[in-house]
Amino acid sequence: MKGLALRSSNQDYLSLLAKLVKPEGNRGPLVIDLFAGCGGLSLGFEAAGFDTIGYEMDETYAETYNQNLSGECKVTFLDLETKYPKADIVIGGPPCQPWSETGKNLGEYDKRDGFPAFIKCVDRVRPRIFIAENVKGLSFDKNRHYLDHVISELEALDYVVNQRIVRMSDYGVPQNRERVFIVGHRGGFSFPEKSGKVFTVMDALGMAAKYAPKGATYLTDSEDRYIQSYEEKCQLKTPRDLHLDRPARTLTCRNLSGSTSDMIRLVMPDGRRRKLRVSEAARLQGFPDWFRFSGSDAKALNQIGQSVPPLFSYILAKSVRNYIQESEHQELEVKALH
Numbered sequence: 532m533k534g535l536a537l538r539s540s541n542q543d544y545l546s547l548l549a550k551l552v553k554p555e556g557n558r559g560p561l562v563i564d565l566f567a568g569c570g571g572l573s574l575g576f577e578a579a580g581f582d583t584i585g586y587e588m589d590e591t592y593a594e595t596y597n598q599n600l601s602g603e604c605k606v607t608f609l610d611l612e613t614k615y616p617k618a619d620i621v622i623g624g625p626p627c628q629p630w631s632e633t634g635k636n637l638g639e640y641d642k643r644d645g646f647p648a649f650i651k652c653v654d655r656v657r658p659r660i661f662i663a664e665n666v667k668g669l670s671f672d673k674n675r676h677y678l679d680h681v682i683s684e685l686e687a688l689d690y691v692v693n694q695r696i697v698r699m700s701d702y703g704v705p706q707n708r709e710r711v712f713i714v715g716h717r718g719g720f721s722f723p724e725k726s727g728k729v730f731t732v733m734d735a736l737g738m739a740a741k742y743a744p745k746g747a748t749y750l751t752d753s754e755d756r757y758i759q760s761y762e763e764k765c766q767l768k769t770p771r772d773l774h775l776d777r778p779a780r781t782l783t784c785r786n787l788s789g790s791t792s793d794m795i796r797l798v799m800p801d802g803r804r805r806k807l808r809v810s811e812a813a814r815l816q817g818f819p820d821w822f823r824f825s826g827s828d829a830k831a832l833n834q835i836g837q838s839v840p841p842l843f844s845y846i847l848a849k850s851v852r853n854y855i856q857e858s859e860h861q862e863l864e865v866k867a868l869h
């Protein structure tokens with residue numbers, strides 16, 4: 532019975548991923564995706580019927596976008612001078628390093644801060660709705676003044692601006708990833724309802740989670756010893772391995788491909804710990820199996836670690852679609868009255 536239940540939860544998760552069909556052709560309103568990475572955020576919008584255009588400075592990431600999505604990703608360094616086409620929607624994940632808990636945490640003094648370019652784009656394009664995604668650290672006390680500043684700059688452009696911390700596992704992604712979303716609209720946008728079903732690592736990976744595939748990479752003895760001494764020092768009660776009966780910890784570039792104390796790993800029945808394959812990390816990040824990453828494995832894991840899970844993006848995009856339809860409808864009613 533237990534085996535059957537596991538298989539059906541795995542099937543349920545795969546059926547959700549199957550909603551992210553490979554985009555073909557351009558159809559709906561145009562979405563501008565700033566700092567587009569490999570296109571995780573855009574993919575959900577294309578699957579929900581939008582057309583997209585991405586802007587990304589890294590050639591390999593843009594290549595991934597262009598290989599998998601129907602919209603074009605331009606290899607561009609975004610700044611205050613960048614020109615954009617007319618569009619109904621602007622989305623984007625400005626670089627998170629300035630606000631990330633790991634790293635130097637220079638905040639607005641970090642030259643990589645992408646919010647000025649994001650705000651400039653909204654100012655130039657004046658979309659019906661915009662959405663910016665970033666790490667939760669941006670909303671912490673030490674950075675709060677900057678988040679408030681970003682929100683007030685956007686409000687000054689005549690938008691209602693809401694911000695929300697989203698836990699991805701509340702929307703069917705098998706991961707406890709939390710991110711801040713800033714949404715600007717002209718009134719009447721509703722954030723999607725939580726899905727109610729929580730998927731685990733086992734649901735996402737199936738029996739593969741218990742076995743090592745051919746060519747699996749195991750942690751080296753020194754990595755194992757490093758993790759053990761770290762966990763003893765921190766007096767961790769539960770090891771930071773992936774637990775099959777829970778959603779995964781947050782996948783990041785650092786813990787997916789680096790040799791760190793919190794690196795993401797699966798424990799095999801014989802006790803050995805192995806690293807995740809690119810396809811497994813992609814599953815845990817809510818990418819469909821047909822999606823292919825350009826570049827080396829390390830580069831693919833970086834693209835995954837910094838992406839918005841497309842599964843969540845798809846749910847968010849459907850709320851945006853409802854909002855756009857409703858606002859177009861209201862505009863028609865107003866026109867009819869004149």
Ligand SMILES: C[S@@+](CC[C@H](N)C(=O)[O-])C[C@H]1O[C@@H](n2cnc3c(N)ncnc32)[C@H](O)[C@@H]1O
Pocket residue numbers: 566567568569570571572573586587588589592607608609610623624625626627643645834837838839840
């Ligand atoms: C957090 S990632 C975006 C991930 C993306 N939203 C997704 O879902 O896949 C930020 C991206 O911004 C890119 N980037 C950083 N600064 C940039 C700039 N000034 N112009 C263009 N791209 C930039 C980085 O190369 C990185 O891929």
